[in-house]
Amino acid sequence: MNIHPAAENRHAPAALLDALAARFAERFSLNAAQREAHGRDESWHIPAAPDGVFYPECTEEVAEAVKLCRAHKTPIIAFGAGTSLEGQVAAPSGGISFDFSRMNRVLAVNAEDLDVRVGAGVTRKQLNEELRDKGLFFPVDPGANATLGGMAATRASGTNAVRYGTMRENVLSLKAVTAAGEVIETGGRARKSAAGYDMTHLLIGSEGTLGLITELSLKLYGVPEAMAAAVCAFADIEGAVASVIETIQCGLPVARIEILDALQVRACNAYSKLSLPEQPMLFLEFHGSAKSVEEQAAEFGEIASAHGGSGFDWAVKAEDRNRLWEARHNAYYAARALAPGKNGMVTDVCVPISQLARCIRETRADLDASSILAPLVGHVGDGNFHTIMLIDPDDAGEVAEAKRLHDRMVTRALALGGTSTGEHGIGSGKQAFLAEEHGDTLPLMRAVKQALDPENLLNPGKLAGI
Structure with missing residues (x-):
């Protein structure tokens, strides 16, 4: 099946597109609308469509497709539900988007041990619906109905984090595919372990730059009385x-x-x-x-x-x-309805709780002094808050003003001992502040990336900017 004439002006080699189409048939798509949808998230950042979209149904298929992409030196971008907020799923270097929505089975519920095994494409709402009759629930709630694989990859948080923690505290182990196409398991179901490097938490928050998460074991909790x-x-x-x-x-x-x-x-x-x-x-x-x-x-x-x-x-x-x-x-969506036709530039920071009042007060003063309409909302129980700056992305003046406000907010949070992002992640949108926040360890982060993905195929250009 020769499809490469439809792939003009794309980065991926025609031989790879042909091979993926021949192997996976209708589960590999060059459809323009599907490609465009997989090159954008909920953020204000410039979208960039991948060269094709692949819908795997099991870990083995992910590994097989990764090996094909590696043989053709083509980038790989993991895609969950497209709800990220810092441009994580855009494909500025082209490549293949791996959409995990079909890996959406709850694989095992271990009610006695309060844990569950799920495919990466299971969404948090889907999981809680399936747990309802067992008197159990999964608490991490970022608001959007994100996939659990995506939530782990971005170290998601949300409204319940003040009591139950973030994805970092609630993932027991992972199954993932490396850049070489190898399948790895990062741990078991035990609640703690002192055996070796903590590979589970290395992958959590790596934003698809170190491996493709295909399955997760998660902690569960009893539904409160x-x-x-x-x-x-x-x-x-x-x-x-x-x-x-x-x-x-x-x-x-x-x-x-x-x-x-x-x-x-x-x-x-x-x-x-x-x-x-x-x-x-x-x-x-x-x-x-x-x-x-x-x-x-x-x-x-x-x-x-x-x-x-x-x-x-x-x-x-x-x-x-x-x-x-x-x-x-x-x-x-309520904020965007305040200014129909404008987009929401959403950003977040997180500071120690003792510095929260100052950070919010000074941020709100900046917003009030600006021409940009910008509601403020946040998970303040753990020092995390967001602004939603309503801008016309085609108005260079509004974009510049929103970026100025964003930069002041992040710089202030860092000066108060906080972080440039409490839950949105770095993606492409916050790279400018990563060196300021983690300057001493940024070379180490890049060394880890080089060791695990020496050809820089996994979501290149994101997080540490590699």
Whole structure:
């Protein structure tokens, strides 16, 4: 089957495209629309389409296709659900996009050990639906219905991280394919191990630059006996942040604690048909027994009151909780609805909790002094927050102003002992700050990349800029 005339102006050799089409038939595509869709994510960064899209169904197929790409020195880009936010899936050097959506089976649920084995294409919502009747759940919740392989590759976090941790804390082991096409297992199901280098956590957060994750073993948790969602308004950002800091420092085991500034609350009210007071707002969730949930809510109410909180209200009905968190998860789309026709330049930083108030206050002051409309929202329980800068990507002035605001926000976070990204990753969008944050270890990162991917075929140009 000769298809290479349709591959004009592409980077991948025609012989490779022919070989993939011959071996995988309809599961390898040169369709322009599919290629374009696989060269973009949810970010504002410039998209770049791959030369072809491959839909593997098992690890062995991934390994086989990797060997073909390696033989033709063609880049390989892993693709989950396309929900990344720093340009991780773009293919500026061309190559083949490996779409893991068909590797979407829950392979084994070990209820007694509280762990599960999944294919990389299983999404977090799909997993929790399958766990529902077992009284178990997987807590990492970045908002988007991302694939678990993608979440591991970007070291995803989200609203539950303050209590349950990030992907780093919740992945037990991985199956992956190396740049040489070899299949490796990075560990077992034991909850801890002191045997050798920690290859599992080397691959977590590597953004597809060191290996292609095909299966994961994950920790599970019992569904709490009771849950309560709460909202509390504040006269200013400072009062809300002070309440967060005291809540964390006193050890109150809150499951979620999110901040929305007044502009974001206004956006959520309009988009999700809520009627919250348009003031800085905390959204919270408490997990535990019915008694402990009531005690947690009462204790937080006292903390919030001391910092000017008002209208503190909490609900235990599932439909009420779901409506609130659905509004929070739709914050990005709600923000974009404030300025129809504009794109959202989303960025995040994370700082030590003691520096959170200063970082948010100074960031909000920068945004207020700018012509850019930019709501602020964040997982403040662990010091992480985001801005959503609404810009016209074709307006050079707006793009330059948004980049200026972004750079000031990141520089401030680093100066306060924080990080350039708490959960979005580096991709291509934050490389300029990686040397400032990890200058001493950047050569070591590049040495690891060289050792595992000497031909620089796995997502080249991302993360460490190789």
